[in-house]
Amino acid sequence: xxxxTQTPKFRILKIGQSMTLQCAQDMNHNYMYWYRQDPGMxxxxxxxxxxxxxxxxxxxxxxxxxxxxxxxxFPLRLELAAPSQTSVYFCASSYSSTSGNTIYFGEGSxxxxx
Amino acid sequence: xxxxEQSPQNLTAQEGEFITIxxxxxxGISALHWLQQHPGGGIVSLFMLSSGKKKHGRLIxxxxxxxxxxxxxxxxxxxxxxxxYICAVTTRFYYMxxxxxxxxxxxx
Numbered sequence: 001x002x003x004x005t006q007t008p009k010f011r012i013l014k015i016g017q018s019m020t021l022q023c024a025q026d027m028n029h030n031y032m033y034w035y036r037q038d039p040g041m042x043x044x045x046x047x048x049x050x051x052x053x054x055x056x057x058x059x060x061x062x063x064x065x066x067x068x069x070x071x072x073x074f075p076l077r078l079e080l081a082a083p084s085q086t087s088v089y090f091c092a093s094s095y096s097s098t099s100g101n102t103i104y105f106g107e108g109s110x111x112x113x114x
Numbered sequence: 115x116x117x118x119e120q121s122p123q124n125l126t127a128q129e130g131e132f133i134t135i136x137x138x139x140x141x142g143i144s145a146l147h148w149l150q151q152h153p154g155g156g157i158v159s160l161f162m163l164s165s166g167k168k169k170h171g172r173l174i175x176x177x178x179x180x181x182x183x184x185x186x187x188x189x190x191x192x193x194x195x196x197x198x199y200i201c202a203v204t205t206r207f208y209y210m211x212x213x214x215x216x217x218x219x220x221x222x
Contacts, residue, residue: 033210042118042200042212058209090157098162098204099144105157 002026006091006106013081013113021076021109023091029104031094032074033058034066036087037108043090049074081113117141120201120213127220133188135216137201140182148175148186149200151215157200160186191220 006023013019025032030051035043045058049068063085065077074093078085091106118139127133137146148161161168161175163184168175172191177184188195201213 035212040214042116042214043202043210044212045209088155092157097144098147098210099164100162102159102162103147103210104159105149108155108157110155 004091004093004104004106006089006109008109009107010110011112013078013111015081015083015113017081018077018079019081019111021078021089021091021111023074023076023106024072025074025091025093025104026072027093027095027104028071029093029095030071031096031098031101032068033092033094033103034064034074034076035090035092036060037090038087046076046089078111083113085111086113087111116214117205117211118201118203118213120199120216122216123214124217125219127191127218129192129220129222131191131220133191133195133218133220135186135199135201135218137184137186137213138182139184139201139203139211141203141205141211143203143205145204146177146184147202147204147210148184149202151198151200153197160199188218193220193222196220 004025033048034046047066049055089109094101094103151157172189174187198215200215
């Protein structure tokens, strides 16, 4: 199993550009998450999904969109990139709620907006 | 004040030392997680616990629900243990709240 795979690993965007971070998991997990990690701060939840066709906002959703058309894939769309979106992004998944299930993370995507 | 606080922020130890990292939280939780983030960025789950104590190899995690406190211990530390250790709690709904992490450096 590959686990959670996210691409690209590194990306530089110009202000106003758009891009999609891809995330796929092969563990048949229902729950998927997108987090961002800023220096000296804990991870913050951007969006999450509890199953195909179901998504909801997390703590910091502004400037982002997601979709969940299949169980495996959970892409994160950045529209009109801003310098404040410079961060490290992590996709994660769990079989069910993390109140009883281990969470698995992708390797991270380093995004710089200039 | 953050809902999950870790201490210390940075920790340097000599190989072989016993290490303790602390985590305090201020919200109701259903589970607490300890995660390890290596210099390359990847994050792996070490423990998930809701009560008592768990042990895996040289790592021990404990939680005191009444005091809202957890500790991660590393016995006989080794340079390969150098990483950022993150405490996270699962609250209601599907939110996890994360501490800022403790950067551990173990010197040979």
